Amino acid sequence: MTRTLAPDDVGIAEAARLLAAGELVAFPTETVYGLGGDARDDRAVARIYEAKGRPSFNPLIVHLPDLVAVEKIARVGPKAQMLAQAFWPGPLTLVLPLREGAGISPLVTAGLQTVAVRVPAHPLAQRLLRAFGGPLAAPSANPSGRVSPTQTAHVLEGLTGRIAAVLDGGACAVGLESTIVVADPEPLLLRPGGLPVEVLEAALGEPLAVGGDAGKPTSPGQLASHYAPEAVLRLNAPEALQGEVLVGFGPVKGALMLSESGDLVEAASRLFQMLREADRLAGPGGRIAFAPVPETGLGRAINDRLRRAAAPRGV
Numbered sequence: 001m002t003r004t005l006a007p008d009d010v011g012i013a014e015a016a017r018l019l020a021a022g023e024l025v026a027f028p029t030e031t032v033y034g035l036g037g038d039a040r041d042d043r044a045v046a047r048i049y050e051a052k053g054r055p056s057f058n059p060l061i062v063h064l065p066d067l068v069a070v071e072k073i074a075r076v077g078p079k080a081q082m083l084a085q086a087f088w089p090g091p092l093t094l095v096l097p098l099r100e101g102a103g104i105s106p107l108v109t110a111g112l113q114t115v116a117v118r119v120p121a122h123p124l125a126q127r128l129l130r131a132f133g134g135p136l137a138a139p140s141a142n143p144s145g146r147v148s149p150t151q152t153a154h155v156l157e158g159l160t161g162r163i164a165a166v167l168d169g170g171a172c173a174v175g176l177e178s179t180i181v182v183a184d185p186e187p188l189l190l191r192p193g194g195l196p197v198e199v200l201e202a203a204l205g206e207p208l209a210v211g212g213d214a215g216k217p218t219s220p221g222q223l224a225s226h227y228a229p230e231a232v233l234r235l236n237a238p239e240a241l242q243g244e245v246l247v248g249f250g251p252v253k254g255a256l257m258l259s260e261s262g263d264l265v266e267a268a269s270r271l272f273q274m275l276r277e278a279d280r281l282a283g284p285g286g287r288i289a290f291a292p293v294p295e296t297g298l299g300r301a302i303n304d305r306l307r308r309a310a311a312p313r314g315v
């Protein structure tokens with residue numbers, strides 16, 4: 001079911017075609033294999049979470065061919081500029097302010113105002129990005145909770161039947177995920193990785209403070225303000241109470257629908273959009289109710305985000 005594509009012009013053209021059709025294609029980078037999908041396509045991004053069986057919508061890294069492409073979607077501050085010049089292409093991910101109207105799916109950033117970007121050095125990743133001509137969201141190509149894949153066989157072990165294809169690039173040179181940093185205004189290490197901290201500090205000329213992984217909320221309310229609508233949210237609602245805007249799912253019909261057919265991939269891809277629309281319909285001080293969503297597959301992630309959105313502010 002999952003095809004292995006050869007590392008040649010034909011394989012790359014086919015990989016780019018599949019990605020443009022909203023399919024998922026694993027591809028080699030110098031760090032680990034990435035599970036690629038069109039970062040502008042809510043559905044493709046929802047499929048990434050589903051294929052990995054990720055229990056929550058951790059934000060994903062966006063892969064682009066060069067700094068010029070990065071500047072179109074994110075604001076690159078002075079220290080980030082310097083690091084990009086020094087280490088891209090390479091195993092460095094920069095967390096940058098997302099540009100307004102960049103066209104990146106809110107599922108990629110998990111609703112944050114920042115975006116993690118990386119310019120991979122692997123020649124096949126470079127050729128694929130240029131053939132595809134757009135941003136690729138790509139977490140490591142492994143089921144959630146497993147070790148990252150550094151060979152095509154590892155990718156197939158974990159994801160056969162769950163993705164359209166894997167572009168075969170042999171073994172990854174780095175074999176360890178990229179180093180993730182915030183550069184401006186104060187440099188902060190979010191994840192140690194393929195680019196050593198000492199090398200970064202030498203380039204910056206200052207020590208790198210160690211931050212928590214900002215992408216992983218540690219308390220239910222930490223990210224709430226990013227999703228939380230103005231309106232009050234009620235979950236697991238079988239029907240609307242008076243004055244509530246009901247967001248339905250499957251058999252529970254609402255003014256808005258996460259998915260008519262009860263499809264969790266569709267529901268995930270529409271979640272942030274529905275939150276926004278429901279908030280607009282409810283108006284200031286209004287109330288929103290969400291139909292029950294099953295706690296299976298992507299439903300767990302949807303419910304996780306809904307609980308955060310419903311959590312009181314400042315928790």
Ligand code: TXA
Pocket residue numbers: 029031032033034035058059060061093095109112114115116118138139140141176177178179180190191213214215216
């Ligand atoms: O080497 C790599 O970085 C590989 C290859 C495929 O490029 N990708 C990778 O992606 O490791 P992933 O999804 O496994 O790791 C993404 C990390 C997560 O820990 C996430 O929390 C963090 O990046 N992240 C993404 N966006 C973020 C943001 N806006 N702010 C803070 N952290 C972010």
Ligand code: MG
Pocket residue numbers: 139140148
């Ligand atoms: Mg990973």
